[in-house]
Amino acid sequence: MNTDTSSSERYLTVPELAELLRIKERKVYDLAASGTVPCSKVTGKLLFPETAVRRWLERGQTGAAQAQGPRPAVFLGSHDPLLDWALRQSECGIATFFDGSQDGLDRYVAREGLAAGLHMFNEGSASWNIPAVDAALAGSAAVLLGFAKRQRGLVVRPDLASEISGLSDLKGRILTPRQTGAGTRTLFDRMLREADILPDTIQMRPVARSEADAVLDVASGASDATFGLEALAAQHRLGFVPLIEEHFDLLVSRRAYFEPQFQRFVTFLRSPAFADHAATLKGYDVSDAGCVRWNG
Numbered sequence: 001m002n003t004d005t006s007s008s009e010r011y012l013t014v015p016e017l018a019e020l021l022r023i024k025e026r027k028v029y030d031l032a033a034s035g036t037v038p039c040s041k042v043t044g045k046l047l048f049p050e051t052a053v054r055r056w057l058e059r060g061q062t063g064a065a066q067a068q069g070p071r072p073a074v075f076l077g078s079h080d081p082l083l084d085w086a087l088r089q090s091e092c093g094i095a096t097f098f099d100g101s102q103d104g105l106d107r108y109v110a111r112e113g114l115a116a117g118l119h120m121f122n123e124g125s126a127s128w129n130i131p132a133v134d135a136a137l138a139g140s141a142a143v144l145l146g147f148a149k150r151q152r153g154l155v156v157r158p159d160l161a162s163e164i165s166g167l168s169d170l171k172g173r174i175l176t177p178r179q180t181g182a183g184t185r186t187l188f189d190r191m192l193r194e195a196d197i198l199p200d201t202i203q204m205r206p207v208a209r210s211e212a213d214a215v216l217d218v219a220s221g222a223s224d225a226t227f228g229l230e231a232l233a234a235q236h237r238l239g240f241v242p243l244i245e246e247h248f249d250l251l252v253s254r255r256a257y258f259e260p261q262f263q264r265f266v267t268f269l270r271s272p273a274f275a276d277h278a279a280t281l282k283g284y285d286v287s288d289a290g291c292v293r294w295n296g
Helices: 014-021 025-034 050-059 081-089 101-109 130-137 183-194 211-219 230-235 260-269 272-279
Strands: 040-042 045-049 074-077 095-098 115-118 142-156 174-176 225-229 239-253 292-295
Touching: 014 025, 014 045, 025 045, 040 183, 045 050, 050 101, 074 101, 081 095, 081 142, 081 230, 081 260, 081 272, 101 115, 101 130, 101 183, 101 239, 130 142, 130 292, 142 211, 142 230, 174 211, 183 225, 183 239, 211 225, 211 230, 225 230, 230 239, 260 272
Parallel strands: 074 095, 074 115, 174 225
Antiparallel strands: 040 045, 115 239, 142 225, 142 239, 142 292
């Protein structure tokens, strides 16, 4: 039985979104294809998360509410164990609220933080992060910095390593998913669709809201597998089936980038201490850490 309790989020259909926006349904398909409006594709049907859509609408508002004050010193977005470590080790003083890439992007647009970690794949361009950021923030005072390329795949219990070698072997198994809106979840759902695997054929555990928690579920034996990072699989001596290399990037306010807190963090990214620690983690390539990938 599918027990995924990830979200009570309401999703809008194409006709419902067209009615909300007062546009023709054809225009809705155009917005979805360009990545302009937040959407998901499930069994060939486009669905639009209502909360994200309403935040997207708020981005277009003008007036006094858009006054540019300082952003809170909070790092948003997707959880990454190396990023989490670097923020603490740099002693930059930036707090964290990691709850997924889409959540991070939405909260960044709503000015709830100064930066967000993202790994959002765009099917149309087969690229990472830039299409989503460009659609949400083109013309804004923001930059996208490279952080790491990461190896992601199936993290499996050691006793099942010889039995699980690909997505098709998950049928009938217990899997710990991430929450809806997390880059990991969006990517995993897409890969299942491409492999023609119905989610209902997998026994879903309650969602884990971080990379570490998902892998701990496997390490404890509560789950057979999760879609996770090679670095965490190695740390817990679990089996790993590589499936994709992803780009994890950092979206940051241009103003915040030059402030002392973020500069302290950026300086640490260029230090031997950061490079040495990253080298101890399997599946990480940080050669482009700190490089500008997009400029708003």
